[in-house]
Every structure is written in structure tokens, then in C-alpha cells.
Amino acid sequence: MNPFHHLNDRRSFLxxxxxxxxxxxxxxxxxxxxxxxxxxxxxxxxxxxxxxDNGFKDDGAVPVGTELVSDKTRQFSLKxxxxxxxxxxxxxxxxxxTLLHGLRSHTAVDHGGFFAALSGSAGNKHTxxxxxxxxxxxxxxxGVFPLxxxxxxxxxxxxxxxAWGKNRPIAALCRPELAYESLFGNVGATRNDFAARKNLLDxxxxxxxxxxxxxxxPERELVDSHLDAIESLSKxxxxxxxxxxxxxxxxxxxxxxxxxxxxxxxAAQCDIAAAALLAGLTNVVTITAGLCGIAQNYSGISDxxxxxxxxxxxxxxxxxxxxxxTQAARMLTKLQETKEGTGTMLDNTxxxxxxxxxxQQHSWKGANWPFVLVGNLGGKLKSGQFLSYPVSKRHTHYxxxxxxxxxxxxxxxxxxxxxxxxxxxxxxxxxFNRSPSAPDAPALYGPLAELLA
Numbered sequence: 001m002n003p004f005h006h007l008n009d010r011r012s013f014l015x016x017x018x019x020x021x022x023x024x025x026x027x028x029x030x031x032x033x034x035x036x037x038x039x040x041x042x043x044x045x046x047x048x049x050x051x052x053d054n055g056f057k058d059d060g061a062v063p064v065g066t067e068l069v070s071d072k073t074r075q076f077s078l079k080x081x082x083x084x085x086x087x088x089x090x091x092x093x094x095x096x097x098t099l100l101h102g103l104r105s106h107t108a109v110d111h112g113g114f115f116a117a118l119s120g121s122a123g124n125k126h127t128x129x130x131x132x133x134x135x136x137x138x139x140x141x142x143g144v145f146p147l148x149x150x151x152x153x154x155x156x157x158x159x160x161x162x163a164w165g166k167n168r169p170i171a172a173l174c175r176p177e178l179a180y181e182s183l184f185g186n187v188g189a190t191r192n193d194f195a196a197r198k199n200l201l202d203x204x205x206x207x208x209x210x211x212x213x214x215x216x217x218p219e220r221e222l223v224d225s226h227l228d229a230i231e232s233l234s235k236x237x238x239x240x241x242x243x244x245x246x247x248x249x250x251x252x253x254x255x256x257x258x259x260x261x262x263x264x265x266x267a268a269q270c271d272i273a274a275a276a277l278l279a280g281l282t283n284v285v286t287i288t289a290g291l292c293g294i295a296q297n298y299s300g301i302s303d304x305x306x307x308x309x310x311x312x313x314x315x316x317x318x319x320x321x322x323x324x325x326t327q328a329a330r331m332l333t334k335l336q337e338t339k340e341g342t343g344t345m346l347d348n349t350x351x352x353x354x355x356x357x358x359x360q361q362h363s364w365k366g367a368n369w370p371f372v373l374v375g376n377l378g379g380k381l382k383s384g385q386f387l388s389y390p391v392s393k394r395h396t397h398y399x400x401x402x403x404x405x406x407x408x409x410x411x412x413x414x415x416x417x418x419x420x421x422x423x424x425x426x427x428x429x430x431x432f433n434r435s436p437s438a439p440d441a442p443a444l445y446g447p448l449a450e451l452l453a
Contacts, residue, residue: 042341044141045141045349045380046350047137047283047349047352048287048328048331048349048350049118049285049286049287050289051117051118051161051289051292052289052354053289053290053291053292053356054294054309054310054361056321056355057086058101060084060085060087060318060321061084062084063386064081064083065081065082066386068101068391071408072390073102074388075385075387075450076385076386077384077385078094078097078385078386081094084318085319086318086325087322087325087353087372089328090325090353092333093329093374095384096375096376097372097383097384098372098373098382098384098386099385100371100387100388101371101389102388102390102412103407103417104368104409104412104444105365105413106121106122106365106414107365108364109367110357110361111307112291112292112293112294113125113161113292113355113357114292115127115129115163116129117292118132118133118161118286119131119163121435127167128168128169129166131165132161133421133432135163136418136427136432137284137421137425140426141283141284141425143283143284144280144281144282145282146284147162147282147285147286148284148286149170149172149173149285150176150269150273151174151269152174152262152265152290152291153290153291153296155175157172157173157174159172160291160293161288161292161356172286172291176272179272261300262289262295262297262301263300263301263323266287266289266324266327267327269287270327274330274334278335290306294306294307294310301319301320307361310361331351332374335349347375349375349377350374350375350376350377350424352372352421353373353374354371354372366407367404377425379453380423380425380452381424382451382452387451389412390407390410391405391406392408394406412446413440415434416432416446417451418433420452423452429446430442433445
């Protein structure tokens with residue numbers, strides 16, 4: 001029987017379909033399907049902050065053959081331009097992209113920006129001085145999980161860049177298995193937790209398949225996308241369960257999780273983030289590689305310690321950025337393949353790809369802070385463009401003979417970008433985290449006219 005045959009409103013549909021084993025995981029899906037059947041689809045806006053350590057060197061986010069230095073604001077189309085190695089994986093999304101330069105940092109940053117990176121606040125970077133932009137957006141675009149913060153590095157959890165407000169940090173979940181349990185259910189202690197979690201997902205999969213059999217029309221594609229996400233996670237746990245049973249995990253892994261290289265952990269966290277977005281569990285994801293300090297290692301890419309890499313081994317940094325961009329692009333592709341309303345989930349999503357410490361490991365006050373934006377939030381942001389406010393060069397004594405970009409003294413602060421995002425999400429402010437004692441003009445903390453559509 002078609003459950004939409006006598007559909008009068010969303011509530012009647014939800015009452016008519018059992019959530020079964022899926023529970024919390026299926027609730028957002030059923031709400032989406034009911035809204036689609038009613039013709040009342042108002043797609044949620046989403047944002048992914050992908051923050052990495054060791055700086056984002058200027059030329060890693062500049063089209064090949066383009067000079068960054070200019071005493072003027074420049075804005076031109078990216079059509080026909082080649083992307084550098086650092087961000088080459090974003091090439092399929094070039095028409096949705098903005099390469100942004102010339103925003104100022106507020107303070108010198110050594111060995112990671114920590115809470116200053118996403119708040120734009122001055123002061124002690126190790127303690128939240130104000131709300132971070134991901135938390136600010138989570139308050140206006142809440143999901144079942146308002147903010148999903150996933151870390152790469154460290155132990156079980158870390159407090160590094162996200163905060164609800166002053167002295168209110170938000171934990172990053174650094175172990176993929178624990179992040180997974182937080183999202184998709186903790187089945188309790190068992191002899192083989194991986195097998196138990198796989199069994200749980202298989203139960204959920206059966207619920208989704210039963211739901212799919214009852215639905216006809218375009219709403220069925222919503223179910224297909226969720227089914228793919230759940231089956232992907234189930235497959236991973238099946239592989240881990242086999243390793244547990246053969247003794248491989250006991251031999252090589254810590255008690256709570258299998259040993260992973262940095263690259264494997266990044267891939268796992270990105271899979272979890274994509275599944276959470278596809279399932280409608282959250283609208284705000286922050287992924288921090290290096291936990292806004294200096295990463296413990298770049299295993300899977302290089303055996304050189306990341307601190308040394310940040311002191312001039314830029315070829316390795318480019319490979320690192322390329323790998324992170326590849327994983328971020330995988331998430332974007334999954335969203336692009338999932339229909340939503342008259343378009344896809346990617347149409348209403350923004351990726352912010354950035355370093356926690358401007359353009360180098362030891363960035364000075366006023367350093368150029370590069371950003372790569374992919375997406376336009378349903379047409380709220382301009383895209384397919386290179387946008388740079390005035391940038392000059394300054395010698396850095398940490399790397400012999402190397403110059404880095406310096407933003408103009410009258411350029412907007414990084415806060416201006418964050419204020420712009422709030423406007424795009426429909427919650428405009430005059431400024432974002434501008435201190436009352438700040439000497440520069442409030443407009444430098446307000447929305448960027450060159451970015452808002």
C-alpha cells in the first residue's frame with residue numbers, strides 16, 4: 001500500500017509508518033519524505049568546516065599562473081583556470097567555488113590557531129574568548145545533533161576550536177568508532193563490538209528497505225541515499241569484525257579501536273560526517289586535522305614530523321592538502337548524488353576549507369588567511385570566482401628566502417567572512433565577534449558585499 005495515498009499532512013504520515021529498529025536514525029528521513037510528498041520541501045542549509053594545521057600557503061589556493069600580490073581588490077571568474085595541486089580535487093566543483101584571499105588575522109599565531117581560528121577573537125587562543133562560527137550557525141540551523149565535531153589526532157576527545165561562547169568549548173570526537181556510536185547508537189559492551197554494531201545497522205537497513213518498498217515516486221531516491229550511507233558503514237564494521245575474530249585487532253590495535261594511519265582516520269571521519277549529513281542528523285560539521293595545533297604525524301603521507309614540514313617542506317604540505325581535499329571532495333560528491341527538492345543536497349551546502357593558522361605555521365598579525373569555499377547555500381553566495389583583497393608580501397624568517405602574503409591594513413578581518421555566512425543562513429548581524437575596544441572600523445567585521453549574492 002502506498003503510504004502517500006491518503007496523506008494529509010506530515011504528522012499523519014509519521015504516525016502511519018513505524019520507525020522500527022532505526023529509531024533516531026530514521027526520524028529525519030521520514031520527515032524529509034513526508035515533506036517531499038506534501039510538496040513542502042524547504043531544504044536545510046548545511047556547512048562543513050574542514051580545518052587543518054600548519055598553515056595554508058598562499059599559492060596553494062591561487063589559480064596556476066596567477067599573481068597574488070596586488071594593491072587592489074580583484075574579482076574574476078575561475079572558468080578556464082587551472083587549480084594548484086593543493087586543491088586540485090575540487091576541480092569538478094570549480095563553478096561552485098570561491099578562492100578567497102586578503103582577509104586579516106587578528107593576532108600572531110604560532111603552532112596553531114586553536115579557538116581563534118573559527119571565532120576571529122583575539123586573546124588567549126587556548127581558551128574560548130567567544131562563540132565560534134560553526135556553533136553560531138548550529139544555533140540557527142539545528143539538527144538532531146546541533147554540531148558534529150570530528151577530530152584527527154590526539155586521544156578520545158579534544159577541545160580545540162569550537163565553542164558555544166566564552167569559556168564554553170565543544171569537544172571534538174577523535175576516535176571514529178566513538179563518533180560513530182554517538183551518532184548511530186551504542187549497543188553496549190559485547191565480545192565483538194564491531195559485529196554487534198554491524199548487526200544493529202543491518203536491522204536498520206531492513207527497516208529502510210521495508211520503507212523503500214512502500215514508497216513510489218521521487219521520494220524513493222531519498223531512501224536510496226540513506227540506504228547507501230548505512231550500508232557503507234555496515235560494510236566497514238563487517239571488515240573490522242572479521243579482523244577482531246581473526247585476532248588481528250588484538251595483535252595490532254589499542255583496546256577501543258583498530259590502529260589507523262592519519263590518512264585512514266581522515267577517511268573514516270569523512271565517511272561518518274557524510275553519513276550524518278545524508279541521514280539528516282546534523283546540518284553543521286567541523287573536521288579538524290591536527291586539532292588546531294601541530295599534528296602528531298602525517299602517517300600515510302610522510303614520516304617527517306609535521307613541525308619540520310611546516311618549516312619549508314612545502315611539497316609535502318601540498319600532498320597533505322591534496323589528500324584532505326580529496327576526502328572533502330568525496331563528501332561533496334555524495335551530497336551531489338543525493339536529490340533534494342528540485343536539486344541536490346550539494347546545492348544547499350557549503351564547504352569551508354581552511355587552515356587554523358593563516359598561511360604558515362608561524363603567522364604574524366595581519367597575515368593573509370586563505371579560504372576555499374565550495375558551494376553557494378542555495379544561491380545565497382557568489383561562486384565560481386577568485387576574490388582577493390589587497391595583498392603584499394613579507395619575508396618570513398622561519399623559512400629562508402621565503403615570502404608570505406600580508407593582508408592590507410584596511411582589509412576585512414576573517415570575522416567578516418563568518419558574518420557573511422550568518423547572512424547567508426538568514427541570521428544577519430552587523431559584525432561577528434568584534435571587540436568593543438577594537439581600533440578598526442566595524443565594517444571590517446561585517447558582511448562581504450563581494451561574496452553575498
